[in-house]
Amino acid sequence: MDMFVILLAIPLVSGALLTVAGERAWAPHLNIIASAGTFLASALLTVEIIAEGPRFAFGEQFFIDSMNVFFVALTAFVGMTTSIFSGPYMKNEQAHGRLSKPRLRLYKSMYQLFMFTMLVALTTNNLGILWVAMEAATLTTVLLVSLYRTPASLEAAWKYFILCGVGIAQALFGTILLYFAAERVLGETGNALLWTHLVDVKGQLEPAIMALSFVFLLVGYGTKVGLAPLHNWLPDAHAEGPTPVSAVLSGLLLNVALYAILRCKVLADGAIDGDFAGNLMMGFGLLTLLLAAFFLGRQKDIKRMFAYSSIEHMGLITFAFGMGGAVANFAGFLHMTMHSLTKSAIFFAVGHATQKVGTQLMADIRGLIRINPVIGWGLMLGTLAILGMPPFGVFASEFMILTHAMKHHPWATPILLLALGVAFASIFGKVQPMVFGETHAKQLPHAPAITPVFVHLAIVLMLGLYIPPYLTRWFHEAARMLG
């Protein structure tokens, strides 16, 4: 069997199955097994790609190369750990009476479908299908964000839908313009939206159209990445949705949207003389980074705060890819990986912590280390990791981005340092009393799944100390593809 077909089939089939039978006792297990199966398939696919090089699937509609297989593996991995985490978490929510059985069914089926849409978005070769998959990912997550059906969650979901709907419409316009440019070169064959064909002729694409197209694509997909000034949906959706959803939103969806931008950037760079696309991304990245850093200090809700932290990191990564070049791209990919793993680990810890304390208000969360040392340490270590403390991997990537910026764009360095400093002060100042401090809270009915937190943090730690050579090669190759 084709590993790629299996990769896509597992979430689709299990999503359909969970839609029908999501209330059975074995449904949570199916969710985990399916996610694990997806990860296994992705791992095997990665091995295959590394060994045999890029390949197509379903004609030329899907294309897997070293760049996206990296994202596929990451997505499947975080998807798996999140599903493991969500098992007890959702049971606790149910025990607290916040979720009913049909809602849990909805959650599980939408979760699998969300994974499916993201995997399609990552692997498709057709920029039109990429758009469709991104829109479908929005729709599934809208349902996930509004899962609690509280006024706040509905408001968050509505904002999310409308803002991302607008954004994704801009992206569609950008895609149409891209097709418009491509059609002039490739003719009216069905190939004019296939990325592999577009890359071959990128030098001949009309620069004026491509510039406009890239602006629309960046703004459009950038909305989903959480780039300022269209980032407003992100904190709300993260804070009001269930925590596993926050984890996959931050850890995966943002990455996939950024991946879409990167694919388009390759084309724009080829068509336009100079660094138009890169400069645009650097500008948006810096703006986002700065804005998020200063909003971090004003947050009262813990999930909101970490959502802003995600925005901040997305800004940094966008900036890194905007600088371009082998080193910056490498650092960008590394940082994306680190951020995904760390941020989802933090959300796991935060999820358990808020469940224990029964509130998301940071002022009311105190002394996690007493309630449950494991969660407390998990949150503390995760926070240290995301703040870029050595020896965690985030430090390595941030360090690379900073040094590269100093060398090539010295003007940006003070801004970067300022933003990172402000972010550090805000987050650390708030997490510290939450972890160490006086408290009285009772035990949870279902023991939390702590393993995912530490698996993620261990990987981040390991990558900070030592990046295996095949991973380096892989990152390098992906970075090279970006040019």
Place this chain on the structure above:
Amino acid sequence: MNAGVPLSAQLINLFAAVILLLAFAMLAQRRVMPLINLFGLQGLVLAGSTLVVAVTTHQAHLYWSAGLTLLLKAMLLPWILHRLVRKLYVKWDVESLVNVPATMLIGIVLVIVAFNVAQPISLLSHTISRGTLGIALATVMLAFLMMITRTKAIPQVVGFLAMENGLFLAATSATYGMPMVVELGIALDVLVGVIILGVFFFQIRDQFDSLDISHMEHLKDG
């Protein structure tokens, strides 16, 4: 002068102009039902323009697109919205945040901006209906304006769908159609989106006793 412009291009231009006009009419419309009807009409005109492109260029898949547009945007979506409005007993008046003449003036400015942005690209196009790209962009921007200025949920969604109409116009008339797979996918997404929103409306009304989005301003920073 227009000497030698084929009839099809004239028709497409006419349809595009009517779509723009309808976009303005929607912007000015205060009540929900006529708004939905205008949206349906826009879908109808869109289907007509797609059909003309299909007949002119003999692309089989564009016939499908035209049929799909007719079915989805001119019939199914307005029908769903009509049902929703009736089931939800939405208050009939839709107030606008900015008054209508001011909105119109902003709209005109947007159209000028859109035309200016699209002008250099239109000149590069080889299709006979190249001018429609500017109109499509203008329609998108007007729909966007409508989403911003409206405080009720249904008009916002109609604005969202009208935006999709503008994009579709860009895809079919200006570039003679995207690949069929993409169009199908887009149509499916729009349909699913509307159905999800329909479910959403009920939840919003249950929680807020109203479809007025201005009730939903509690999530703020700080």
Place this chain on the structure above:
Amino acid sequence: MSVGGFLGQLFAIALALVLAPLLTGWVNQCRAWLQNRSAPPLLQPYYMLHKLFRKDVVLARNASPLFRFAPFAVFGCMLLACAIIPSLSTDLPLAPAADTLALVGVFGLARIFISLAAMDVGTAFGSLGGRREMLVGFLAEPALLMVIFTLALISQSTSVATIVETLAHREIVIYPSLAFAGIAFTFVSLAENARVPVDNPATHLELTMIHEAMILEYSGRHLALIEWAASLKLYAYSCLGLALFFPWGIAERDNFLAMIAAAPLLLIKLGIGGCLLAAIETVNAKMRIFRAPEFLGTAFLLAVLGLLVRLLLEVRA
């Protein structure tokens, strides 16, 4: 100036004078039919003019000479407008006297006079009507100008005769801009001629009336002239609209016979136009006076859209 041209011009003016009240009567009759009322006779406006001309003029004690002069000025302006507008032929001696912009000016002049006269006596209704008239005019004129600019862009000229000739001779090409301009022109005409939905010529309800409020103080031959001028204005606008948007069948030389041949077609077009006007007035309700700016704003918007669409879609680079 050839004798034929002179005769033709005289014929056009005479036709305007005769046809204008008839058009008003025809619109009234159509409207009565559409509203299931028994219609007044077609010639009712003539009877009224006849009656008014025989009556004595009653003047307010504080009326200034302007008040007495205004009806003649308004009537003169309208007659001049009717003479310039190519109702039957584009090649009339008076046609080069004014282009479309000047035509708008002529209408504006009449408006100034009638508003001043309305305020002259100092009654509340008069100044109220005058102010409302100026409001409508201030909004309608830009829209009308935009319509004219669109047409001028198409024909590369602001002369009425040239515009009409260009439009009449074009090959059958669909101009979306022309459609927009046409709708905008209809809106403006409704407002300028004090028709529903902006004003109601058949009512004297003080809260809503515009035109009727201005002429309350007039009587006798003055009123007759003003009523006649109002009919002429409707006729002028109808002919202008027909000439601009349905120009086929208008004679293009100052040939007297050709003009006579064109006359029946004009009658038919006016007849249909009158029916449509009556239909518009029947299906629409009079809007509140404060909605009138919105109505005219829409007209302006349409005209601007026409202009933009013309620039983007129809001008080939």
